[in-house]
Amino acid sequence: MPATSRHLSLVVALLAMSSIAPVQAAETAQAGEALPPVTAPAQPPAEPEKLPTRAEKLDTLFAALKRERDVEKARGIADQIRAEWQDSGSATVNLLMQWAAKAVADNKQPSALDLYDQVIALAPDYVEGWNQRATLHYQMSNYRKSMSDINRVLALEPRHFGALAGMAAILEASGKDELALRAWEQFLAVYPAERKAQEQLGELEEKLAGNRT
Template identity: 65%
Template sequence: MRFFYFVPVLILAALAASSAPAEEPVTDATVASAPTPETLESKLFDALKRERDPEKARSIASQIMASWKDSGSATVAFLMQWADTSIDQKKNAAALDFLDQVTVLKPDYAEAWNRRATLHYAMGDTRKSMADINEVLKRNPRYFPAIAGMATILTESGQDELALKAWERYLDIYPAEREAQQAVEKLSEKLAGNRT
């Protein structure tokens, strides 16, 4: 499936070559300098870490999350769409089947693991949710929605110190998130009160 990822790059290079002025031909170096999805994501994460305005940070975070949804596979995209439809229709077993298929077909696709973690959580199975969150973070340690899910589960289970560490990890990636800031403040106060 990786072949299809490079096709747009080749098409763009061909288009650029046909529209470039004669004195500036497109070379291999020009194509090589085109930003990769990883480079763009890294720049977005740098911007997210620096941004202090919550609205602007939310916009950057949305761009990052949108990039994670692209699996590079039409089959996976259809399965994810069917899983979403099944979730909307409260057909959780069918949704789990679709998400299971995605994790088998494309095990490195963190979004499927995260979606399955969210569904397990909604179904009340925090053990399976945490197992899927761990799979997400193995594939993408900066996947901040999964870190938030982990922190929420840890808080609900009374593991405040671990929850605080998870929220701090989240804020290291996404410092302008107000809800995470409030969670850290609340947990810090609670833990400080327990120590006195």
């Protein structure tokens, strides 16, 4: 083969080889791009924070109330407890309670009593329904009915300091000072910073001590 022909063949071969390499590289790159990226395993989702139940909230508040000796701070805790008691968890019952409170404020006791009866029928385990009806019976001088409702309150919530105060007042008005004294003692075991309860207990202790001499 002449030298010129051999040189031309070599150039053609080199060009052919140089054109193959980029194609192969591109194909390799494309193949590489098609592979899914390597990622770390997904972390399991964090569990949602568990919120305390109403019973747990009340237990915490009552424990704080029992420890607290500052009058204002204790009153704030007591108000939180009352707020927990007030919410029945039912929009209907809450609305009936609002209507009943309005009727009491307007001096419409029979209407209020009917509304509290409806509350208790709808939610027999709702402590504040019984407590508010007990309070209304007391205001109407229906002491026997009030005491019956108070007993129901304390069966559902033995720490109900409002019901214990009502019980003590009815017992004292009935001349049952020893029993009234015990009711105030139970009250102060739950709510020791309440000044009025302390005063009532002290007065009864003095009265009973004077009667024994």
